[in-house]
Amino acid sequence: MNPALELTGLTKAFGLAQIIRGVSLEVAAGERHAIIGPNGAGKSTLFHLISGRIRPTSGEIRLDGRRIDGLEPFEIYRRGLARSFQITNVFPKLTVFENLRCATLWSLGYRYDFWRPVERLRDAREKTDRLMEEIGLGPRRNVLAGVLSYAEQRALEIGVTIAGGAKVILLDEPTAGMNAAESAHAVALIRKVAAGRTLIMVEHDMGIVFDLADRISVLVYGRIVASDTPERIRANAEVQEAYLGQAAGP
Amino acid sequence: MRAAVQFLWPWAGLAAAFLLAPVVFSSPTALTMESVMGIMIIFALSYNMLLGQTGLLSFGHAVYYGLGGFVAIHAMNAVIHDRLAVPVVVIPLVGGLAGLGFGILFGLVSTRRAGLVFSMISLGLGELVSSSSFILRGFFGGEEGVTTNRAKLAPLLGLKFGPQIQVYGLVAVCCFLCIAAMYALTRTPFGRISNAVRDNPERVQYIGYSARRIRLIAFSLSAFFAGVAGGLAAINFEIMNAQQLGAQQSGVVLLMTYIGGVDTFVGPILGAIIVTFLQINLSDLTSAWQLYFGLMFIAVVSFAPGGVAGLLFRHWEAARSGAWHRLAPAYAMVAPGLVAALIGVVMLIELGNRRLTDEGSPMTMFGVAIDPSSIAPWATALGLFAVGAAATRLLWPKVADAWALVDKGLQARGRA
Secondary structure (H helix, E strand, O other): OOOOEEEEEEEEEEOOEEEEEEEEEEEOOOOEEEEEOOOOOOHHHHHHHHHOOOOOOEEEEEEOOEEOOOOOHHHHHHOOEEEOOOOOOOOOOOEHHHHHHHHHHOOOOOOOOOOOOHHHOHHHHHHHHHHHHHOOOHHHOOOEHHHOOHHHHHHHHHHHHHOOOOOEEEEEOOOOOOOHHHHHHHHHHHHHHHOOOEEEEEOOOHHHHHHHOOEEEEEEOOEEEEEEOHHHHHHOHHHHHHHHHHHHOO | OHHHHHHHHHHHHHHHHHHHHHHHOOOHHHHHHHHHHHHHHHHHHHHHHHHHHHOOOOOOOHHHHHHHHHHHHHHHHHHHHHOOOOEHHHHHHHHHHHHHHHHHHHHHHHOOOOHHHHHHHHHHHHHHHHHHOOOOHHHHOOOOOEEOOHHHOEOEOOEOOOOHHHHHHHHHHHHHHHHHHHHHHHOOHHHHHHHHHHHOHHHHHHHOOOHHHHHHHHHHHHHHHHHHHHHHHHHHHOEEOHHHHOHHHHHHHHHHHHHHOOOOOOHHHHHHHHHHHHHHHHHHHOOOHHHHHHHHHHHHHHHOOOHHHHHHHHHHHHHHOOOHHHHHHHHHHHHHHHHHHHHHHHHHHHHHHHHHHOOOOOEEEOOEEEOOOOHHHHHHHHHHHHHHHHHHHHHHHHHHHHHHHHHHHHHHHHHO
């Protein structure tokens, strides 16, 4: 069976600056994979490459065995890969309900339809209602996304990401900027939405990473220095030196 | 049942307004004005499909209105020339299809990017088309433009569309249908994703849509409706010239839409009615009428970004929650100063206009004979403006406080 996501010799240079220096990685279907590393290691760039926001300089990206590097973001999405953003990136002047419904439409096959009323699409409404309950925003249905609290916006961000039923989900620092209670809530939500999907996430909170991930890759200066189970990563000397030592320090 | 009534009454009201307008205001001038209003409503709504719905600021929307009008007028002349059995009612559709064609063609170029790039390309295309009107004289008719005679087309059910009232009828029916169609469009998957593109074009790409494709569809459909408006204009005026597709006309539609309000569907309808009314009546009153438009536009942009519709909506909400008792006293306090300041501004503009254009010959203003070369009216105007503006500035916090209380009340209600 093909891995859900496979990166081979991926590099990205901006001018002379090599940001990603040959990343190869396999993520199995159903796996929860965390990518950690110090600031500036290239974690966000890696996500941008996978999701099509920027194009790799060289190397290959395969989703379920098919090449996706060089495709537009919406084409990659249509093949089953969705992502969230580090800085909340929703539709501020639309309501919570409308944000989520817009995110379900493509997967339900409605595409660019300009001849049928959106209110009549029962499947879209029901799916949106379920989703809204799942992410805990039911009571905020008709509130504009722009006026939600920070934690609510982060939940909506995840909701918009999973709405289309993508098989592979990339979450970019889903708990950044949250307090402990909000983080715990977000982790429960991530655990829930990851069921039956392949999850790849960038996360700074080591507690969350070791709690959630089946496997962890450590990215340092554009290279993966280790990719293994949480226990082995914890014990890995190179990782200790490159990253965890810093994080655990005073 | 109740939902059906709630859905139907605005449309019944709209139909009634179209039916009653020529009965209540039946003079020939009024009838002409009502026809132009109908045409401008379609034009402004088509513009708001771009600006308010999809977030595209175009400086060249008159291109599609004008080209629709030119193709329509040539179609009318061809029908007359070849004595074809084509009635006038088909012509708006011809204009619309021409608008659609040019919309797709130019849209392919201009909708590749959003934001500033889109705006600049729209400006460039507008200039391109309007300058080509001086080169392609056969199609655009040079300085004089192209004329036609709508009464020479084939009659439909005995209607020859010669009399203005019949033209109004055609405009009213087309306008009603276009309003309904454009409203329906906002409530489709395409319409909602257009709003998403307006809010955040980048994220749209990560929920499966090509923002570029959405912009192209919105642009083409918007050009279709602008072309319908142009076709109706060709029928109504029986003449088309290069001015109809130039930068000035593109400016007018932006003005109408913005003054009416881009955030609501009805905004542009109100804007088209108000601006058309002022264009026709203000130009009779003063030769400086365009200056007033400019000032009005600046005032709306600075003080009421939601436009007239936004203001009305806010006051309607406040009135429904029974908060008038808070607002009325504050407004009463501010009104005298505001009115004085406005009279001062009008006097200054008119006095200046008179001095510059008619060498300061005597004039009447507000029913009073005034000599613009004497010092007294200038001093009065300046005094009114200065005192009025100062009083308004001083007392405005009362209005702001009243609104703060009203908004708080509305929010509390919203939560309850």
